[in-house]
Amino acid sequence: MIKIESIEEFNQILKENEQFYFLKHSLTCPISQEAFEEYESHENSHGETKHYYLAVQEARPLSNHIAETFQVKHESPQAFLFNKENVAWHASHWKITNKSLTQATEE
Template identity: 35%
Template sequence: MAWIQLQSAEQLNNIKQQQGYSLIFKHSTRCSISMMAKRRFELDWEDLPENMPLYFLDLIQHRDISNQIVQLFQVHHESPQLLLIKDGECILDQSHGGISIEEALSEIIL
């Protein structure tokens, strides 16, 4: 699997309009907790459906996109943060040590 870099409002609008599931991982490159959560997530991401888009947001470079995520998906800003999006709505919001592939998988109906 590979990350899709989230770098524009247009990408966010596409995620909002997309049918099915997407994941957004918000990451601070300056935070050791965020780095640990990202590594742990990547160890298990092969368990996710192959066709699920995995978006990666660098919060340091794109704070404006993070602010748009707060508005579009009605979530509080956290870092690190994992959002599971289904049919344009956020159905799971995890942060810090609570980021879990297992919980995300329990929300996905295949």
């Protein structure tokens, strides 16, 4: 899992990867910590697809950029599956599970 902190880094990832997962993570929220653990578990079992994340408190401009660019209301925690430079799937809070992340690529 790779931590991303800038809009420039994110835009590069968007251009270089046909498909990847992305997580907006809060460093202070217990729900976000559980989602982070599910996300990490998913990466461990599905390493063929890249997994990135940001810490909202440290990368607010990037978090806002994603919400505005892809017209997805900001939530935290929030997981995305990007496919061909678009949001193919997203979920937040308790809906972020290893199972839901796996199902996102199967749909």
